[in-house]
Amino acid sequence: MSQCLNPDCLQQNPPATIFCQRCGSKLVLQERYRGVRVIGEGGFGRTFLAVDEQRLDTPCVIKQFLPQQSGSAALEKATELFKQEAFRLRDLGKHSHIPDLLAFFPQEGRLYLIQEFIEGKNLLDELQQKGKFSESEVKQILIELLPILQFVHDNKVIHRDIKPENIIRSSQTGALFLIDFGVSKEVGGSVLTRVGTITGTPGYAPPEQFRGMVFPNSDLYSLAVTCIRLLTGCFQKADDSDALFDSMRMQWIWKQYVSVSQELEIVLDKMLQDLPINRFQSANEALAELQTQKFPTLSKLSVSSKPVQTVLPKINSPKIPSSFIENLGNYVFLEMVKIPGGKFIMGSPHGEGDDSEKPQHQVIVPPFFMGKYPVTQAQWERIAALPKVKIDLHPQPSHFKAKGVNLPVERVSWHDAQEFCARISKHTGKIYRLPSEAEWEYACRAETTTPYYFGDSITLDLANYSKFIFGKTTDLGKFPPNNFGLYDMHGNVWEWCEDGWHENYINAPIWPNNSIPWISSNDVHVMRGGSWGSDAETCRSAYRHYSNPYDRCYDYGFRLVVSGGGTL
Numbered sequence: 001m002s003q004c005l006n007p008d009c010l011q012q013n014p015p016a017t018i019f020c021q022r023c024g025s026k027l028v029l030q031e032r033y034r035g036v037r038v039i040g041e042g043g044f045g046r047t048f049l050a051v052d053e054q055r056l057d058t059p060c061v062i063k064q065f066l067p068q069q070s071g072s073a074a075l076e077k078a079t080e081l082f083k084q085e086a087f088r089l090r091d092l093g094k095h096s097h098i099p100d101l102l103a104f105f106p107q108e109g110r111l112y113l114i115q116e117f118i119e120g121k122n123l124l125d126e127l128q129q130k131g132k133f134s135e136s137e138v139k140q141i142l143i144e145l146l147p148i149l150q151f152v153h154d155n156k157v158i159h160r161d162i163k164p165e166n167i168i169r170s171s172q173t174g175a176l177f178l179i180d181f182g183v184s185k186e187v188g189g190s191v192l193t194r195v196g197t198i199t200g201t202p203g204y205a206p207p208e209q210f211r212g213m214v215f216p217n218s219d220l221y222s223l224a225v226t227c228i229r230l231l232t233g234c235f236q237k238a239d240d241s242d243a244l245f246d247s248m249r250m251q252w253i254w255k256q257y258v259s260v261s262q263e264l265e266i267v268l269d270k271m272l273q274d275l276p277i278n279r280f281q282s283a284n285e286a287l288a289e290l291q292t293q294k295f296p297t298l299s300k301l302s303v304s305s306k307p308v309q310t311v312l313p314k315i316n317s318p319k320i321p322s323s324f325i326e327n328l329g330n331y332v333f334l335e336m337v338k339i340p341g342g343k344f345i346m347g348s349p350h351g352e353g354d355d356s357e358k359p360q361h362q363v364i365v366p367p368f369f370m371g372k373y374p375v376t377q378a379q380w381e382r383i384a385a386l387p388k389v390k391i392d393l394h395p396q397p398s399h400f401k402a403k404g405v406n407l408p409v410e411r412v413s414w415h416d417a418q419e420f421c422a423r424i425s426k427h428t429g430k431i432y433r434l435p436s437e438a439e440w441e442y443a444c445r446a447e448t449t450t451p452y453y454f455g456d457s458i459t460l461d462l463a464n465y466s467k468f469i470f471g472k473t474t475d476l477g478k479f480p481p482n483n484f485g486l487y488d489m490h491g492n493v494w495e496w497c498e499d500g501w502h503e504n505y506i507n508a509p510i511w512p513n514n515s516i517p518w519i520s521s522n523d524v525h526v527m528r529g530g531s532w533g534s535d536a537e538t539c540r541s542a543y544r545h546y547s548n549p550y551d552r553c554y555d556y557g558f559r560l561v562v563s564g565g566g567t568l
Helices: 072-092 124-132 134-153 207-211 216-232 264-272 285-295 377-384 416-427 439-447
Strands: 033-042 046-054 058-065 100-107 109-117 118-122 167-170 176-178 324-329 332-339 342-346 361-367 366-372 492-500 527-529 544-545 561-562
Touching: 033 058, 072 100, 118 124, 118 176, 124 167, 124 216, 134 176, 134 216, 134 264, 134 285, 176 207, 176 332, 216 264, 216 285, 264 285, 324 377, 324 416, 342 439, 361 439, 377 416, 439 492, 439 527
Parallel strands: none
Antiparallel strands: 033 046, 046 058, 058 109, 100 109, 118 167, 167 176, 324 332, 332 366, 342 361, 366 561, 492 527, 527 544
8 A cells, every 4th residue: 555644644545656545645755765554653753664666665664753742942852853863873874783764854844764674573562472571581682782782872872762662673583673763862972961851761761861861871771671671561550650660769679570590680780770870881891791691700801902811711601502404495405513602812913914804802702503614506596586585686696507516606795695694584483694703703713723724824625715726616515624513614705794894903892792793884894714716815714805795706605603592
């Protein structure tokens, strides 16, 4: 259907209609964005599911500014907040778990914001559908959301409205997205102090927010409230009464309604402190405490961008299932290898490599699964035949083809690889993704410190790396594996990583979340491993390469990862 956007009409019209059959309003914004149906309504206007007709009807979201406030001052403030959301999305949309801003414009006397559509349910919908969240589910929410909040705060923005409705779980990948930056505020210094500017949601906002003041850890307070409401299923009522909060003593009493581990109690209680000075001072600090519960021997680790010289105790990695084989159907199988959690020094030492591989720094990597080989042409063709998630996939993109051999797929872009991950995830029920750059190097090294996983030098009987010898991709498994049982980590095809490109490791993410993808504002992405056309130097474990995410070359491939500890 075609939704009329006139707030006094809202008529549903037949598809492809140009003008509303009831009021005559134009149905397509900017000659490309067509509303489909209303999906939300609030104080600033309505939200519509829409399609972008200039991008093959790709789903998107239309936010229409239609404030309910009366009075010029209130209207001016509402307008400011709506425009502010556009600026925030523009600045923050580079993060893969924050919806991107697509357009912002006036039309017919109203303001419109066009935003990336995240298909899925918010956490409130999940709670209503399946009931209370378990402790492990809440821990996973914290693990996923805290790095996103750190990114937001690093960009001098405070969200100010963290709640279950503003956290969406993608139905395609299962990943969490943070949405609705309409009341967020850019922070010029360390704190916003505009007395009288009160925004946020009662029952979630911290005390200082209702005095017109917010700090980055104000968002941590709201995230903790979100967690205890998901754990207990208890919410503030219309009369402002709240079973989880004793207003006479001004204390949270959530632990009377649910029993969780002492470790999670410690984290949530500190996030819920009334005084900002008594809370964690950053999302990274909260995440460090949470991760310390998993790795207690690391609690006194000194975090630095310089190489860490201290010898750490052995990590007690969580137990995860053994390596597994995924049956993709039609006699096509995908072998995934268990990669144990651990630590390693990322980058190259003095005398090896260039500045892009420095400074060396220690990285802690949780356990995960990685493809035994790069994705093959048979695996690609099988998954490419599945229904489209976002973009079309060529079923046979590779330049080098031969029957009866196990060749890697090539001529695939970063966006193609993302679509492959979305389709295989939907097909199998597991969350497949590209590795982070840190995960890739850790898996490639496999507890070695030499330039290659087999030693200080590389030869043609160890890898396919010289275009003057092989001149094309070779059958996977032809060369020796590393200590983790992974093949072709050096040569054959370049492998896309999730990360954006950074010129070096200065200001790289610090422990404990330094193994996750490092987001960049550059529109290029990291590649690792070298290829059949590379020289020996570019096949080293530490060597870093990059390319445009739309590029498709004869030696561009990828390898899959599944996070450890999940249900398999």
